[in-house]
Amino acid sequence: MVHDHADHDEGLSHDLIAMAALASRRRALRWFAGAGTIAMLSACDGGSSGETLTTTPTPTSSVTPTPTPSATATPTPSATGCIADPTETNGPYPADGTNTSSGLTSNALTASNVVRSDIRSSFIGASTAVAGGVQVTLTLTVVNVNAACAPLAGYAVYIWHCNRDGKYSLYDLPNESYLRGVGVTDANGQVSFTTIFPGCYDGRWPHIHFEVFSSLANATSGRYAVLVSQLAMPSAVSSTVYNGASGYTTSISSFSRVSLNSDNVFSDNTSAQIAQQTPAMTGTITDGYTATAVIGIAR
Known part of the structure; x- marks a missing residue:
């Protein structure tokens, strides 16, 4: 995470503290991600800008299984499927x-x-x-x-x-x-x-x-x-x-x-x-x- 004061050298003592905090923070992230929990962690340095980091668990599958056809389902009436019958003349003798x-x-x-x-x-x-x-x-x-x-x-x-x-x-x-x-x-x-x-x-x-x-x-x-x-x-x-x-x-x-x-x-x-x-x-x-x-x- 980049902060406003990251461009200034504050000495070895400060760097060791920062490195320890960063290592601790990474262990925490792995723990929270492994548990599948949405974790919100505060920035590691005191006096930071208060930014937060969010991890999102893998969503649970919600696929709906294909229903099994009912045994009483109406079968297709024709082996080749149905089509619209053509209109034909009623001829000269329809009555x-x-x-x-x-x-x-x-x-x-x-x-x-x-x-x-x-x-x-x-x-x-x-x-x-x-x-x-x-x-x-x-x-x-x-x-x-x-x-x-x-x-x-x-x-x-x-x-x-x-x-x-x-x-x-x-x-x-x-x-x-x-x-x-x-x-x-x-x-x-x-x-x-x-x-x-x-x-x-x-x-x-x-x-x-x-x-x-x-x-x-x-x-x-x-x-x-x-x-x-x-x-x-x-x-x-x-x-x-x-x-x-x-x-x-x-x-x-x-x-x-x-x-x-x-x-x-x-x-x-x-x-x-x-x-x-x-x-x-x-x-x-x-x-x-x-x-x-x-x-x-x-x-």
């Missing part, structure tokens, strides 16, 4: 109140019994006909891609598709209303439908249309959908069904002339989008198929 056919506007969403899990039968008007075909149980999981794929509960999903002959109810078949229905997602963001494997018609890859609404109340009008898109049926299962199941004869030649690359809806999508839009399917023609797909929405 959601947004278009007309033969001068009439069809809106299946306003029917009191449109909320149903089994959509194979007609439910509007006098007909109760059931669409024939290979049974498919389809489970959709609606998730928020902006919240780590968190499930979206209470969302309404409207699906519709053609029959095994490639015809649409309420349009090609105006007296039928089958293969249309609405379901509401549960706490896991899931909704299930029982339907048939759709046929393939000229110019289109086999597909299922869907619209997603933030609530059942909003689903009563097709103008409030937060997403309009389509599912692409798996190629291998389509080939198996069309060539092995009865009633799909007209789909065989149509399917042979189309590909995902030539389809006017799916052809401009990325491989990741196509992967998410294609349901994972297991089963057989005899026992029916189980299908699952994730629907990603940016909320």
Whole structure:
């Protein structure tokens, strides 16, 4: 420590006293530092300027350990992670109140019994006909891609598709209303439908249309959908069904002339989008198929 009078020689006696005091002071500092205590020492010379010296102990570690994930944590719904599904056309046969056919506007969403899990039968008007075909149980999981794929509960999903002959109810078949229905997602963001494997018609890859609404109340009008898109049926299962199941004869030649690359809806999508839009399917023609797909929405 430098003091104002350090430049003046005051003799050997003074120097010995100063050296002894300095040695004593250094021993004290080592003792205090070893004890981990904040020490405040006064200057060694009497009549000094009263400066102080502070030692700071090494701080105690306060790192918070990484928590162990809960065993009940919701898994990522898709092996490749969820992405936002692309918006696709609802096509000419939505029956959601947004278009007309033969001068009439069809809106299946306003029917009191449109909320149903089994959509194979007609439910509007006098007909109760059931669409024939290979049974498919389809489970959709609606998730928020902006919240780590968190499930979206209470969302309404409207699906519709053609029959095994490639015809649409309420349009090609105006007296039928089958293969249309609405379901509401549960706490896991899931909704299930029982339907048939759709046929393939000229110019289109086999597909299922869907619209997603933030609530059942909003689903009563097709103008409030937060997403309009389509599912692409798996190629291998389509080939198996069309060539092995009865009633799909007209789909065989149509399917042979189309590909995902030539389809006017799916052809401009990325491989990741196509992967998410294609349901994972297991089963057989005899026992029916189980299908699952994730629907990603940016909320």
